Amino acid sequence: MIFTLVCCSSLVYAQESSRDSLQSHMELSEFVVTATRSNRKLSDVPIPVMLIGKEQIQSSGASRLDEILAEQTGLTLVSDHGVGIQMQGMAAEYCLILINGEPAIGRTAGTFDLTRISLSNVKRIEIIKGPSSSLYGSDALGGVINIITDNSKRNGVHLQTKYGKYHSFDNTLTGSLMLNNSGSVTLSANRFHSDGYDLSPETYDKTVDPYTSYTFRGKINYQVTPKLKASLSGHYFSEKQDNNYIAEEEMDTSVIKGIGKEKDGSVNAIFSYDFTPDWHLKLRNYWSQYKTKSELFKTKDHSAYENSYFTQTLWKEELQSKNVLNTKQVFSSGIGFTRESVVASRYTQKEELSDYYLYLQHEWHPTSSWNILTGLRYDYPSSYHSQLSPKIAAQYKVDDHWKFQASFGTGYKAPALRQLFLTFSNSVVGYSVLGTKVAGRELENMKQAGMIQQVYIDPSKMADGLKPESSAAYNFGGSYTGYSDWKVSVNFFRNDIKNLIDTRIIARKTNGQPLYSYYNVHRVYTEGAELNGQISLLQHKLTLRAGYQFLIARDKNVVAQIKDGLVINDPETGPRYAELSDYGGLFNRSKHSFNVKAYYHYHSWAINARMTYRSRFGFADLNGDNILDADKEYASGYALVHLNAEKSFLNNKMTIRAGVKNIFNYTDSQHLSYEPGRTWYIGASFHLYK
Amino acid sequence: MMKNVTLSALLIMAVIFAGSCSKDDDKNPSPEPTPQTVTVIKDLPADPVVEDPDGGRPSGGTGEFTLFRFSDSSIVEISDSAAGKWDIGFQGTTVILNSNIHGSGNVTGQVVKNTLFEDLTTIPGGSFLSDSTSGNVFDGWYEYNMENHTINPNPGFLLVIHTHDDKYVKVKIVSYYKGAPEENLSDAPSRYYTFKYLFLSEEKE
Numbered sequence: 001m002i003f004t005l006v007c008c009s010s011l012v013y014a015q016e017s018s019r020d021s022l023q024s025h026m027e028l029s030e031f032v033v034t035a036t037r038s039n040r041k042l043s044d045v046p047i048p049v050m051l052i053g054k055e056q057i058q059s060s061g062a063s064r065l066d067e068i069l070a071e072q073t074g075l076t077l078v079s080d081h082g083v084g085i086q087m088q089g090m091a092a093e094y095c096l097i098l099i100n101g102e103p104a105i106g107r108t109a110g111t112f113d114l115t116r117i118s119l120s121n122v123k124r125i126e127i128i129k130g131p132s133s134s135l136y137g138s139d140a141l142g143g144v145i146n147i148i149t150d151n152s153k154r155n156g157v158h159l160q161t162k163y164g165k166y167h168s169f170d171n172t173l174t175g176s177l178m179l180n181n182s183g184s185v186t187l188s189a190n191r192f193h194s195d196g197y198d199l200s201p202e203t204y205d206k207t208v209d210p211y212t213s214y215t216f217r218g219k220i221n222y223q224v225t226p227k228l229k230a231s232l233s234g235h236y237f238s239e240k241q242d243n244n245y246i247a248e249e250e251m252d253t254s255v256i257k258g259i260g261k262e263k264d265g266s267v268n269a270i271f272s273y274d275f276t277p278d279w280h281l282k283l284r285n286y287w288s289q290y291k292t293k294s295e296l297f298k299t300k301d302h303s304a305y306e307n308s309y310f311t312q313t314l315w316k317e318e319l320q321s322k323n324v325l326n327t328k329q330v331f332s333s334g335i336g337f338t339r340e341s342v343v344a345s346r347y348t349q350k351e352e353l354s355d356y357y358l359y360l361q362h363e364w365h366p367t368s369s370w371n372i373l374t375g376l377r378y379d380y381p382s383s384y385h386s387q388l389s390p391k392i393a394a395q396y397k398v399d400d401h402w403k404f405q406a407s408f409g410t411g412y413k414a415p416a417l418r419q420l421f422l423t424f425s426n427s428v429v430g431y432s433v434l435g436t437k438v439a440g441r442e443l444e445n446m447k448q449a450g451m452i453q454q455v456y457i458d459p460s461k462m463a464d465g466l467k468p469e470s471s472a473a474y475n476f477g478g479s480y481t482g483y484s485d486w487k488v489s490v491n492f493f494r495n496d497i498k499n500l501i502d503t504r505i506i507a508r509k510t511n512g513q514p515l516y517s518y519y520n521v522h523r524v525y526t527e528g529a530e531l532n533g534q535i536s537l538l539q540h541k542l543t544l545r546a547g548y549q550f551l552i553a554r555d556k557n558v559v560a561q562i563k564d565g566l567v568i569n570d571p572e573t574g575p576r577y578a579e580l581s582d583y584g585g586l587f588n589r590s591k592h593s594f595n596v597k598a599y600y601h602y603h604s605w606a607i608n609a610r611m612t613y614r615s616r617f618g619f620a621d622l623n624g625d626n627i628l629d630a631d632k633e634y635a636s637g638y639a640l641v642h643l644n645a646e647k648s649f650l651n652n653k654m655t656i657r658a659g660v661k662n663i664f665n666y667t668d669s670q671h672l673s674y675e676p677g678r679t680w681y682i683g684a685s686f687h688l689y690k
Numbered sequence: 691m692m693k694n695v696t697l698s699a700l701l702i703m704a705v706i707f708a709g710s711c712s713k714d715d716d717k718n719p720s721p722e723p724t725p726q727t728v729t730v731i732k733d734l735p736a737d738p739v740v741e742d743p744d745g746g747r748p749s750g751g752t753g754e755f756t757l758f759r760f761s762d763s764s765i766v767e768i769s770d771s772a773a774g775k776w777d778i779g780f781q782g783t784t785v786i787l788n789s790n791i792h793g794s795g796n797v798t799g800q801v802v803k804n805t806l807f808e809d810l811t812t813i814p815g816g817s818f819l820s821d822s823t824s825g826n827v828f829d830g831w832y833e834y835n836m837e838n839h840t841i842n843p844n845p846g847f848l849l850v851i852h853t854h855d856d857k858y859v860k861v862k863i864v865s866y867y868k869g870a871p872e873e874n875l876s877d878a879p880s881r882y883y884t885f886k887y888l889f890l891s892e893e894k895e
Contacts, residue, residue, distance in 0.1 A: 006872070162824035429839075455821070456824060456825045456829070458823075505829075508784070512753065512781075512782045512784075561804055563802075565804035565806045565846065566804050566846055567804060567805070567806055567845040567846030568845060569845050575806055575845050575846075576806070576809070577806065620835070620843070621835060622873070624843065624845065624875075625842070625844075626833045626835075626837075626842065628842070674802060678735075
């Protein structure tokens with residue numbers, strides 16, 4: 001997997017390095033921080049990591065995070081209350097999103113909407129595949145994506161503008177200022193607008209309504225004394241979307257309009273102190289808030305349709321220590337806490353969660369060819385069982401060409417706030433959903449109000465609470481780096497996940513509708529292989545990259561039932577016993593996915609063509625047997641092809657770009673609401689540094 | 691609860707046909723095979739929601755159960771419910787048995803999972819239970835599809851019932867929608883049960 005990163009490292013390195021630095025220029029200056037929380041050479045990290053550099057981001061024409069992730073091997077976009085990413089077949093809610101190493105908050109139904117993150121001044125994106133709860137705690141179950149923003153070391157300004165189909169308009173201004181060799185300030189502002197698009201013009205609703213967002217990011221670094229360094233960074237994001245759709249309620253239809261607002265912000269203060277050249281302390285103070293508010297009304301009489309709000313706040317304090325024990329060993333540790341609160345229209349009161357934690361990590365190079373990484377984290381949360389998350393990884397470099405690595409780790413995801421505290425009744429259908437922590441109290445209230453017909457599961461029996469969803473994962477792989485600038489790598493993975501949370505009926509209401517709460521039930525696994533390759537041709541003018549992922553993702557309960565004699569509704573023969581081969585696995589997983597990219601560079605010109613493909617994937621059970629089996633339950637596979645061209649002027653101070661995304665205009669309004677079809681853009685960037 | 695039970699004398703079509711369902715006939719020729727007749731009940735109303743033809747708000751269900759007796763494939767009037775000569779009741783997705791909290795009878799049932807209807811040929815060895823305050827015996831007969839909001843009978847879920855007249859019957863619920871359509875369930879009126887059943891011989895497994 002290491003070379004995955006290599007493959008993803010920007011072609012600029014490949015183009016500019018000369019042959020004598022071969023071993024390899026591909027890895028030369030690639031560093032990664034997310035894997036160990038310290039800067040490490042990418043080629044030395046013994047776990048699957050992928051890097052996306054600034055050049056790759058810019059040459060793709062991507063504006064938001066989802067667009068660039070969609071082009072990476074083994075990453076698949078999924079849409080559920082926002083656009084998320086599936087990694088190694090794990091659903092979007094199991095991927096932790098970090099910005100400069102700190103957790104980004106604000107998920108809806110488990111999905112962190114990646115379209116919220118502007119790529120405007122992102123320096124690089126680091127992707128760790130497989131669980132990393134040994135360093136990051138909850139949510140790092142399937143993987144971690146860390147977005148690292150730019151922090152220029154020069155005085156200057158950078159202006160970037162882009163205009164495209166659907167009046168998408170993306171403008172960024174970044175400025176940086178050095179403070180007498182002892183510090184720097186970087187500020188960036190981005191405005192993004194899109195008119196949205198409509199994949200099903202025959203309906204009133206647009207697929208995506210028009211929206212406008214602003215992103216501000218800032219960072220100050222200051223060397224206070226030779227030993228003490230301080231940094232202060234923060235961001236503010238605000239988006240407004242104009243809702244306009246038809247709602248059906250009780251045979252009545254009305255046009256609903258109104259504005260949905262989404263905001264988030266963060267402040268991050270870090271103090272680093274070097275006691276000795278070998279002992280470093282870091283105090284990290286982080287605060288973040290995420291808010292949504294929507295006020296919807298019926299256009300015919302201007303009566304309120306829905307007013308809802310959601311505010312989540314996170315406060316995190318952490319003290320990190322790093323000891324370089326000797327030339328072969330580094331020991332790191334950390335202690336901290338997080339405090340999280342939420343106030344929302346679907347929660348009866350303000351709810352709070354806290355977590356105290358400790359982690360330890362040991363990096364060991366017993367010989368020049370071995371690298372062994374061990375880690376352990378203990379979490380003591382306020383509202384569920386404590387967690388111990390180990391990780392061990394090893395890398396062996398056989399020679400300059402061959403390299404092997406293997407790792408084992410565990411991950412967990414704490415029960416989500418909604419699973420603990422939700423108090424929701426559907427006003428149209430009439431069912432209700434209660435979080436496990438409030439189920440007892442709310443059920444008693446509903447009983448008093450005469451709303452309960454029969455109780456099936458006593459909430460006091462759920463007092464033990466929800467267990468975190470947890471996984472154990474194995475990764476094993478190797479890579480070969482050839483002399484003539486080519487490299488291939490493979491990684492095999494297996495994730496076993498248990499205690500996945502689902503809803504179940506705990507009582508029936510007097511209106512006949514169910515009352516749901518949550519419980520730990522599912523056990524699933526995902527396994528597969530990832531293959532990556534890269535080659536440079538024509539004196540590094542042409543770089544080709546390709547990646548492929550094979551994936552199997554199944555519900556273990558279904559597999560057990562099939563052995564037991566699960567009956568399915570065969571569309572041709574009627575009910576019959578299922579074979580394992582009938583079972584298509586978890587929904588929304590493609591067995592095969594691959595990408596091919598070609599980058600060509602000549603003088604001040606650069607062009608590229610990128611293609612991504614995913615095979616068919618299940619979307620719903622349609623024949624009533626509750627598993628993915630019939631052909632009609634699959635959405636068809638598809639390929640997207642993107643082209644991009646750019647030319648630099650004035651000693652690379654200015655660049656003009658143009659591109660077409662999805663040139664064959666593939667759309668699927670039912671299953672791919674986030675794919676707008678063929679779009680084009682033109683853009684320019686200009687920078688002035690001294 | 692049974693006070694609420696009323697019955698509309700709705701038409702039930704009982705389609706009776708003979709089928710040779712015993713696969714093992716060749717291997718174990720029994721001198722006098724039990725007659726194998728599967729009864730299919732189509733569109734048994736279970737407190738359906740009444741649509742307003744003028745497109746107004748549909749009138750909701752009454753909350754009343756439809757009671758059924760297997761011995762003569764008939765709906766039992768509410769006025770007769772006290773006599774205890776019914777076996778099973780349907781209201782919405784709720785399926786009840788005539789005993790304990792739901793009736794004066796002694797009807798019990800058990801669930802057999804992951805089995806095709808024709809493959810269950812003897813009375814299963816498990817215990818026969820009554821509905822209780824902690825749940826009904828047959829609560830798990832369907833799955834709710836969150837995608838299209840439909841009720842789907844679990845294909846391998848069989849209901850085995852020890853009836854009020856001391857017989858054993860196996861039951862498979864086929865559909866919850868009028869006409870038992872195979873597709874576009876959400877377009878069909880719900881709360882209409884289609885099910886098939888067959889009496890089992892007394893030999894235990």
